[in-house]
Amino acid sequence: MNFNSKMKDIKNYEAGKPIELVVREFGIEPKDIIKLASNENPNGCSKKVQDGVSKIISKMALYPDDSMIALKSALSKRFDVGVSNVIIGSGSDQVIEFLIHAKANSESKILMNSITFAMYEIYAKHVGAEILRTSSQEHDLDEFYKIYKEEKPSIIFLCTPNNPTGDAIEATKLFEFLKKIDSDTLVVVDGAYMEYALVKDSSKEVKPKDLVEEFDNVIYLGTFSKAYGLGGMRVGYGVADAKIIKELYKLRPPFNITTLSLEAATIALGDEEFVNKSVVNNFNEMKRYEEFAKEQKIDIINSYTNFVTLCLNPNQISSVIADLLLKKGMIVRDLSSYGMNAIRVTVGTQEQNSRFFELASEIL
């Protein structure tokens, strides 16, 4: 059977065995496996959320309220924007999917940072768009502007703080950049880790309200997967001018998040204490990673997120190091596929991090 020609350019994602199963093959007990690879919240999720979801567990048979009015209202209050400025996705991933399908096609160009969140490229390939990348590791907005002027991309992705490197753009510089972009280019400001960044350094904080008030071509993305501790529930959102949201809504499938996810996210938004505690714990523990890097004489990128990126020395091959850690039950992310000799480690609990330092000291 023949498929669309664009399908040839999409690589097949081979979902292998769960990594926990692989580790068990090395004779390691499940209780001894530590996963610091997916930037999940090591504090789990809010007790209030768990209690709230438990109460409606018998409602799994019922479709969610497709207007999502409770969650959209809560987000609109949180960000001081209108309900018509908000769209909910199955993770912010799905909002990325909507906006690429709405704005780009096989004639389009999409501009993104040299190293950034992998889903931008994956969805861009779904529509056969051409992918343009800057050359510098951190977001260099001058380089972005230069390429923008030359190539006129349909969409520009800015990820701040950036994944998988952890660095963040100064908010004032971001706004200066946005002012220079014409209104027919859609700019995406992906703030998946913003809850961490704004606590560490308020100069990095980008407020969705400011974007919506000033620009009709910019969308802010957020997620419940990180600071809110709901990675497994798949809830993200976009905040933008109502005209953009209305277009994206055309591509939203009905019931795109589950009944339990809707409840979980709505309650999570009301438990600021949990988020604050998660962020404070995160940066306290991150200091230990900074000390560890200093001791080991390896570079660590100044991170505004819940992970650290350890840039290894030339004699330490990241894929080898990640593999050696794996064999000891410690799962981290090797960044060699991003062209970096580095590993990305989620900042875990105190105990998990201690174990990482112990194992990594033996290996590095």
Place this chain on the structure above:
Amino acid sequence: MNFNSKMKDIKNYEAGKPIELVVREFGIEPKDIIKLASNENPNGCSKKVQDGVSKIISKMALYPDDSMIALKSALSKRFDVGVSNVIIGSGSDQVIEFLIHAKANSESKILMNSITFAMYEIYAKHVGAEILRTSSQEHDLDEFYKIYKEEKPSIIFLCTPNNPTGDAIEATKLFEFLKKIDSDTLVVVDGAYMEYALVKDSSKEVKPKDLVEEFDNVIYLGTFSKAYGLGGMRVGYGVADAKIIKELYKLRPPFNITTLSLEAATIALGDEEFVNKSVVNNFNEMKRYEEFAKEQKIDIINSYTNFVTLCLNPNQISSVIADLLLKKGMIVRDLSSYGMNAIRVTVGTQEQNSRFFELASEIL
């Protein structure tokens, strides 16, 4: 901002207020509102599923196992097919989305029944494909074949049992039809309500295994939203030749179902008792609808699903009837948008159905 030209042909879905809120505006207490509009399982979901999900509620922070090996293995055992013949979607809707994006584009034609599941058309419009429909209310496979020969569609959708009418295709006739279709046309056999049909009349049963063994251009769709009582958890699946599944996998976003949904569906598949009980209850209660229709001298379509379609008499306008029921707290589906003067009513619990008969008797 300009969007893709195809977006102009996609109607905006205005998610209004939840219908329960609308009903409350008529002064009706939440406890008195009965929703028989979405074909949810009136028995809720399996107690085993509820217990199993409750046990992992603290894991909401963790991404699901993206290999989905437990659920895929369980489905492969259930249907006696390989794991490589199975793909999981966020509802079978998402598998429909994958296959339309993989196979069709703005040059394609997609053939479906005159009256059928609305998502086929919605996703077809996302790629700008031309939609072809038969003229008869029930699936007329001779007419399907005639249009297929003339128009050479890329995809043919067959929904059996069909939604929103409830009728089903004879399995032998379906296989005769499939044998006449060339291998470059993708045929979708949507069996969302098959668990009901096969109990009522085994001649309607289409087994995924038989399709996979005989055809490399046919995909079977199933869901956990109906007989398995997990409408709110968004889990569906496709079963097909491994080559088709491999292509669809290219379009599957990572983590497309939630951690709790994965657990719920896996446990649900093991609780056959719950499904059997749901189906038996359904057809017992359906007899009461058949009697009611006879008493009221209105037509009822012989249904192989968990809903009934009541074809009203010309002096009974379906939109008016549905509205009058709504004002009394009874939510059903008016089918006038499908060009039918009919209402679709989910077969509810004994008590819910009694209330429907009571209210409908007053109105009809």
